[in-house]
Structure formats: structure tokens, C-alpha cells
Amino acid sequence: MDLGIRGRTALVCAASKGLGKGCAMALAREGAELVITARGREALEATATEIQSLFKVKVRTVVGDITTPEGREAALKACPAPDILVNNAGGPPPGDFREWDRDTWVKALDGNMIAPILMVRAVIDAMIARRFGRIVNITSGAVKQPIPELGLSNGARTGLTGFIAGLSRTAVQHNVTINNLLPGPFDTERLRSNFEFNARKLGKSAAELAKLRAEANPAKRFGTIEEFGDACAYLCSAQAGFITGQNLLMDGGSYPGTF
Numbered sequence: 001m002d003l004g005i006r007g008r009t010a011l012v013c014a015a016s017k018g019l020g021k022g023c024a025m026a027l028a029r030e031g032a033e034l035v036i037t038a039r040g041r042e043a044l045e046a047t048a049t050e051i052q053s054l055f056k057v058k059v060r061t062v063v064g065d066i067t068t069p070e071g072r073e074a075a076l077k078a079c080p081a082p083d084i085l086v087n088n089a090g091g092p093p094p095g096d097f098r099e100w101d102r103d104t105w106v107k108a109l110d111g112n113m114i115a116p117i118l119m120v121r122a123v124i125d126a127m128i129a130r131r132f133g134r135i136v137n138i139t140s141g142a143v144k145q146p147i148p149e150l151g152l153s154n155g156a157r158t159g160l161t162g163f164i165a166g167l168s169r170t171a172v173q174h175n176v177t178i179n180n181l182l183p184g185p186f187d188t189e190r191l192r193s194n195f196e197f198n199a200r201k202l203g204k205s206a207a208e209l210a211k212l213r214a215e216a217n218p219a220k221r222f223g224t225i226e227e228f229g230d231a232c233a234y235l236c237s238a239q240a241g242f243i244t245g246q247n248l249l250m251d252g253g254s255y256p257g258t259f
């Protein structure tokens with residue numbers, strides 16, 4: 001299926017690795033021109049080169065922290081009017097809420113709630129004026145099924161989700177949609193670092209924990225960044241203009257509820 005986004009411009013935040021990279025690759029495969037961001041230059045440039053050589057599309061890079069005003073300004077200067085925005089950033093660290101002070105909470109809210117909202121604010125009116133816009137926020141399965149040690153993430157991302165639920169209903173009449181992708185366990189550096197944290201706590205090896213976790217998933221494996229990117233590309237497609245305000249859980253079936 002041709003997703004109808006050839007030549008569209010996509011700003012994909014936090015995209016040198018992992019889920020953001022998966023989204024960037026799938027959008028590039030569909031012919032979108034990309035601006036991708038990350039804090040580390042080396043991996044970002046390597047990803048841009050890889051995408052360019054695979055899909056022959058224009059890929060520009062912006063080095064910066066998307067959770068800071070400077071990082072956002074740099075990204076938006078390079079790509080002031082994207083047709084597609086994928087919001088992403090690293091997640092907050094795990095821990096015990098008794099150890100988190102106000103500054104820790106503000107940092108988590110800044111990174112995983114306020115930063116994506118400010119990015120949406122910066123681009124949505126131009127999308128509305130052009131009568132095309134697709135915004136995808138990478139959140140977490142923890143929005144539906146909170147993970148106790150990831151309390152900062154549970155809190156910040158649920159705040160983002162509530163805000164987007166309201167906003168998305170106001171923009172869809174202009175062919176501008178906003179949806180959230182909720183990853184369960186995907187095989188990325190972030191997932192591996194969570195295993196290392198829990199392994200230290202439980203006195204097991206990270207590999208052992210990863211194996212147990214994969215076996216406990218109904219799919220008996222972790223998701224791949226390619227699977228994640230394909231779902232993102234569909235939500236960004238011309239055909240997906242009637243889908244908005246949704247939270248698509250991608251977790252191999254591990255959430256046990258009917259809805």
C-alpha cells in the first residue's frame with residue numbers, strides 16, 4: 001500500500017537509535033524527507049547516512065537535547081513547518097519515589113510531557129493551515145499498565161496522554177491527527193538498560209532477566225524497531241486521517257484486558 005506521504009517533510013525527534021530510528025526508517029521508506037535529532041552527533045550522523053543510502057531520501061540532522069528550549073529551537077529552525085512530527089525523547093530513570101524531589105519530577109515532566117506539547121504547539125497551526133498534519137507521540141505501555149519502578153514515566157506520560165486526548169479532537173476537522181504509540185518491550189538500548197537496573201536489584205544477570213521477560217510475553221519475544229516504525233508510518237499516512245486521539249498499544253499481547 002502506498003501511504004501517500006512521498007515528498008512530505010517529517011521531523012523525527014530522538015531518532016538516532018531505537019524506536020525513533022525505527023519510525024525515521026519507515027517514513028523514509030515511504031518517501032518522506034527527514035529531519036532527525038539526537039544529542040549525540042556520531043550515532044545521529046551514522047543513522048542519517050544509513051537511511052539516505054537505503055532509501056535515497058533527503059535526511060538532515062540536528063544535534064541537541066529536545067527536552068531543552070535550545071534543542072527545540074534548533075530542531076524547529078531546521079524544520080519549521082513539518083507535515084509529520086514524531087515526538088520522542090529518552091525516558092526518565094527508574095527508582096523509588098521516596099527518593100525523588102521536586103526537581104526530579106520537574107525534569108521528568110519537562111522531558112516526557114511538556115517538551116512534546118511545546119513541539120505540537122510550534123507546528124500544529126501551520127499544519128491546520130495546510131490541511132495536512134500527522135503527529136505521533138511515542139509514549140509507553142506504562143500509560144495503560146503502570147510499571148512501579150518507572151513512576152516518573154507513568155506520571156509524565158499519562159499527563160501528555162490526557163492533554164492530547166482533548167487537543168486531537170479539535171484538529172482532526174483540518175486533516176491534522178495526533179495519536180500516541182505505546183511501546184511494550186522493544187529490543188532497544190533503553191530496554192537493555194532497564195534489565196541491567198533490575199538485574200542488580202535482584203542479583204541475577206541482565207541476560208537471564210531478558211530471557212525470562214521475553215518468555216513471559218504472549219508473543220515469546222520482544223518487538224522490533226521495524227514493527228514499531230511500520231505502525232508509525234501508517235498513522236502518518238494519507239489514509240489515516242480518520243484516526244485521531246488514539247493510544248495504540250504494541251506489546252505482543254501482554255496487557256491482559258479486553259479493552
Ligand code: NAP
Nearest residue numbers: 014016017018019038039040066090091185186188189190
Ligand atoms: P533508546 O534505544 O535509548 O534510543 C533513544 C534515542 O533517543 C536515541 O537516539 C537517543 O540519542 C535519543 N534521545 C534520548 N534522549 C534525547 C533527548 N533528550 N533529546 C534528543 N534525543 C534524545 O530508547 P528507545 O527504547 O527507543 O525508547 C524511546 C522512548 O520509548 C523512551 O522514552 C522510552 O522510555 C520509551 N519506551 C521504550 C520501550 C522499549 O521497550 N524500548 C518501552 C516503553 C517505552 P542520544 O542519546 O544521542 O540523544
